[in-house]
Amino acid sequence: MKEELQKVILAAREEIMQCRSLHDLMLLKSRYTGKKSVLNGFMKKLGHLDPKERPTFGKTVNLAKEALVELLTQQENTIKEAQYNHALASQRIDLTMPGRRQDRGSLHPVTLARREIEDIFVSLGFDVAEGRDIEDEFHNFDALNTPKDHPARDLSDTFYVGGDVLLRTQTSTVQIRTMENYAPPIRIIAPGRCYRNDNDASHSPAFHQVEALVVDKGVTFADLKDMLNVFVKKMFGDEIRSRIRPHFFPFTEPSAEIDMLCVNCRGKGCNICKGSGWLEMGGAGMVDPHVFEMLGIDPEIYTGYAFGLGIDRIAMLKYNIPDMRLLFENDIRFLKQF
Numbered sequence: 533m534k535e536e537l538q539k540v541i542l543a544a545r546e547e548i549m550q551c552r553s554l555h556d557l558m559l560l561k562s563r564y565t566g567k568k569s570v571l572n573g574f575m576k577k578l579g580h581l582d583p584k585e586r587p588t589f590g591k592t593v594n595l596a597k598e599a600l601v602e603l604l605t606q607q608e609n610t611i612k613e614a615q616y617n618h619a620l621a622s623q624r625i626d627l628t629m630p631g632r633r634q635d636r637g638s639l640h641p642v643t644l645a646r647r648e649i650e651d652i653f654v655s656l657g658f659d660v661a662e663g664r665d666i667e668d669e670f671h672n673f674d675a676l677n678t679p680k681d682h683p684a685r686d687l688s689d690t691f692y693v694g695g696d697v698l699l700r701t702q703t704s705t706v707q708i709r710t711m712e713n714y715a716p717p718i719r720i721i722a723p724g725r726c727y728r729n730d731n732d733a734s735h736s737p738a739f740h741q742v743e744a745l746v747v748d749k750g751v752t753f754a755d756l757k758d759m760l761n762v763f764v765k766k767m768f769g770d771e772i773r774s775r776i777r778p779h780f781f782p783f784t785e786p787s788a789e790i791d792m793l794c795v796n797c798r799g800k801g802c803n804i805c806k807g808s809g810w811l812e813m814g815g816a817g818m819v820d821p822h823v824f825e826m827l828g829i830d831p832e833i834y835t836g837y838a839f840g841l842g843i844d845r846i847a848m849l850k851y852n853i854p855d856m857r858l859l860f861e862n863d864i865r866f867l868k869q870f
């Protein structure tokens with residue numbers, strides 16, 4: 533029996549020393565030292581021994597059990613320490629490592645141009661007004677003196693959402709919304725997105741305009757011309773000036789188209805201005821007295837001018853962008869350059 537015990541103990545020691553997980557160690561603990569353990573089995577067999585040998589053998593078994601318990605505790609500590617060291621090593625932070633790079637976004641060229649335009653007009657005493665992209669026929673057409681049978685209302689130009697609700701085709705809607713809500717003197721610009729069913733190399737179905745509206749006593753056509761000149765000079769440099777050509781808009785009278793000297797050739801003629809020396813910028817005019825009347829502003833007391841410029845065009849000229857489609861394709865290689 534003694535030899536048997538010796539064997540069991542040797543095997544137990546071996547197994548315990550080799551154990552690497554706390555779970556397995558618990559199993560060993562119950563196998564060798566628990567209630568139904570092998571060692572307790574020896575105790576039960578004490579009866580088979582010579583009565584004289586019983587006390588010594590019993591003592592031996594107890595001592596062996598104590599030694600195993602001790603060994604189990606030691607091994608438990610060893611495993612815990614190894615696990616702790618492993619965790620330390622694997623979670624180690626190397627403070628000398630370079631940081632993870634954050635990609636920085638950049639502002640879209642249209643946003644950059646719009647902000648610069650806003651800064652210029654704010655410095656000239658204008659407020660920045662906002663309208664809405666989804667409009668009704670009243671603000672986009674009726675109040676702008678555009679009769680029901682006007683071709684501009686045609687489905688081929690205007691995106692209708694349903695009924696008389698549409699995507700605004702021009703920022704001139706904000707002229708109306710401003711005059712509905714504020715009494716003169718008025719001095720606002722309104723940058724924003726517009727929509728027309730147009731899509732080719734120089735037209736996008738969504739594009740950007742900036743509207744200006746000035747209403748006060750004694751505002752004249754000369755003020756309009758002056759403001760356009762001041763703006764193009766501030767935006768593109770002192771050598772650039774603007775000119776106007778007669779045109780028609782339903783809500784201004786007289787009306788004009790605005791050109792500015794070609795920023796590339798300064799009037800000599802090049803491929804950007806198609807040889808004319810001038811670039812088209814938008815439309816302008818004196819607010820039609822009928823528009824004032826519809827909004828309850830007395831045209832005998834007040835006069836006003838308005839103009840609308842294409843922001844996309846301005847951005848293209850400012851940042852040398854050759855094709856309008858680049859502005860709307862969201863190609864990251866293009867956008868990163870700004």
Ligand code: PHE
Nearest residue numbers: 702704815816817838839840
């Ligand atoms: N809204 C006109 C257009 O989109 C431009 C314009 C604005 C003309 C203000 C006159 C006055 O073509």
